[in-house]
Amino acid sequence: MRHAPTQMRHASTQASRAFLKRSSEPLRLPxxxxxxxxxxxxxxxxxxxxxxxxxxxxxxxxxxxxxxxxxxxxxxxxxxxxxxxxxxxxxxxxxxxxxxxxxxxxxxxxxxxxxxxxxxxxxxxxxxxxxxxxxxxxxxxxxxxxxxxxxxxxxxxxxxxxxAEKLVLRTAYLFYAGVPGMEQGIIGKLGQQGIAVCGVSKIENRNGTIAAQSVRAGVAAAQAAFRFDPYGAVYLFCPWDQRKLIKRTLEEMSRLPLPIYLFADAFTDKILAGCSLHTGWQRAFEVQRAPLRPAERLLKRLFDVVLASLLLLFLFPLMAVVACAIALENGRPVLFQQTRRGFCGNPFNIYKFRSMTVQENGKEIRQAQRNDRRVTRLGRILRRSNIDELPQLFNVLRGEMSLVGPRPHAVAHDDTYSKVIESYAYRHRVKPGLTGWAQINGFRGETKELWRMEKRVEHDLWYIKSWSVRLDLKIIWTTALLLLSDRDVY
Structure with missing residues (x-):
């Protein structure tokens, strides 16, 4: 134990020389x-x-x-x-x-x-x-x-x-406290940003004595590396719950005449990524933003109303023919209504052209499967071409749905998946849509395996965070191209 600082210093110096040798190869351009x-x-x-x-x-x-x-x-x-x-x-x-x-x-x-x-x-x-x-x-x-x-x-x-890591824009020395081997990934990512790591000091945090010796040895190695080839900054990667270790490291490194940057760990980085709020007393960071700001909600609503109205005018003859065909094959009702959950979980009745012999709307609802006998002959055509979804344009005009958003599921399915997928309920932070980011990326139709629903939720949450009119237009255009080629709908 008495020789630990010397061994640590020797290891850090060797690492520094190795990194110095590698970082001298690419072109250095401040x-x-x-x-x-x-x-x-x-x-x-x-x-x-x-x-x-x-x-x-x-x-x-x-x-x-x-x-x-x-x-x-x-x-x-x-x-x-x-x-x-x-x-x-x-x-x-x-x-x-x-x-x-x-x-x-x-x-x-x-x-x-x-x-x-x-x-x-x-x-x-x-x-x-x-x-x-x-x-x-x-x-x-x-x-x-x-x-x-x-x-x-x-x-x-x-x-x-x-x-290709052929260009160096900045140089830095790395102090790392964490899982062994993870520093290599950090070095690679910094290299892709043009930051060459001139040396690494691994900080131990097993107990107070070893931590203090580790920090002193690391600082000594950093000073030696600086004398050999001056670098521009010191980067400290350490979990933010290790307050004593961070304080001790900063105290020791204060002897270096360089800027020191403490990088946020994965959890803290998510918090600091939000907008800050200055109250005059303390600073707070937005850990969850409203999915759409008031101006964005107004813009999306105008987009929905205008485009849905144009689509209804253009598609009304087709919808009239489909309604007559359903009435001739199976009689009334022409439309199928089912309770779904919309914005903030508020229930509404979704409209579809009737394509099955049943109209399930209870606590247990079985999803349509391949060669499902409940689907009518005309219904197979309607479901394959997605024409059965067209009445939902009226849901859009009523303000219950949007053209683009997470697809609404039956209430029975919401109750089931919300118990096994932690972030499932976040989908209700925006209005559900006729189509969505998950649908154009292949996650639609039957969800026999849980992972398929998890991927659908993952894509829905990405859409909520990344919304823009441009993204909505892209999804609508891609949906139009996929209408006749989708093989995941039965």
Whole structure:
């Protein structure tokens, strides 16, 4: 036990040298240099776009151009405003560069903001008549399409280099307290973000004495590694319930003149991912957000009403023919009604074209199976083509359902699965839908095995967290393509 610190220091030093040798192979390019390069390129390109647009517009129309110095002043202002906005929105960070959706949104918003800023400055300085509205309109129209390809190209290059771990943007030393061997996964993930780990110190937490010796040995190894090849930061991965260990580690590492980052464990990370609330007394983090905010609920409702109304107008002749065919084959009723649970678990009657000889709506309901004798001849066609679901458009107009959302199950099935699937009830946080994310990913129809329902619930919960109008349109379009090819419906 007396030699434990020496052994730990020796092991940590060997690990440091191994990581130093591996991290020296890829290209080292400071993240600051990438940010400066991208910001400079945005500034110069924005300035060039305004100058070129002014020249092209006036040369082709034969109108005398505005004062050159005024135009230069305008273009420089636009470039500075654009870069400042992009920097404030995190566009020049690793995550900001690599996220394609975020790049498009931030760049377009920044370009729009730059032009509003120009107009506002021109209004305040009473120089609106000095600038050509035509050249500004041209610059605004062509600017975004010209700026975007550069960002996309840089992101693709960085993604390829980072995925292959051939590019190092930052260096760090790793302190790790957790399951042995898991640090290798952390190192790999950091490497894919351009962060080279220059050394690792494993912290033991078996008892107070061994923990203290382990921390001291780890800090000594970190200091030795820093003298050999300076790194930029210290990363501490430790469960947040180990308060004494974290405090002791931070006290020992305070001797290092470097920033120290404590990474959240898996449980804490979920909490910190929520929005923060400042009460003036303490900070709180949103551990569960409302599935849809008021504005989003209004937007989704308008989307449902408009599209459902158009579909009913377009499909009414088909629905009338189907109703007559059902009446001729099996008599009335044409529609099948069954109690389902909707938003917040409120019950409602769902409408379907009758496709079976039974109308079960009790405590025990048997799902339709392959070659089910209860399904009528016409019903097989209706169920295979999903035409039996069309009356649910009326449920959408009544506000009981949405076009897209978790599919509602019979109350008997809700009662059964809510007892064996912990997160099953979360599906009722939004209105049920005619189709959903689970359905287009193959999880519909009969659920003989429990895992199929678990996967369906998993997909439904992902949809609730990721909702957008764009996602709804994608699901509806994919559903339309799958209508005649789905083989999981009997």
């Amino acid at each position: 993240m600051g240099a990438v940010c400066v390069f991208l910001a400079t390129a945005d500034f110069l390109l924005a300035e060039t776009i305004l100058l070129a647009s002014n020249e092209v517009y006036h040369r082709h129309l034969g109108v005398s151009p505005s004062d050159i110095w005024e135009t230069i002043y305008l273009s420089v202002t636009a470039g500075l405003v654009l870069v400042a906005f992009m920097a404030a929105r995190g566009a020049y960070t690793v995550s900001g560069i690599l996220d394609d959706h975020r790049v498009i949104k931030t760049l377009f918003t920044g370009w729009l903001f730059a032009f509003f800023a120009i107009l506002w400055i021109a209004f305040l300085t009473k120089t609106t008549s000095t600038f050509s509205r035509g050249s500004l309109t041209l610059a605004f129209a062509v600017g975004f399409p010209i700026l975007l390809p550069g960002h996309v190209a840089l992101a693709r290059v960085l993604k390829r280099l980072l995925a």
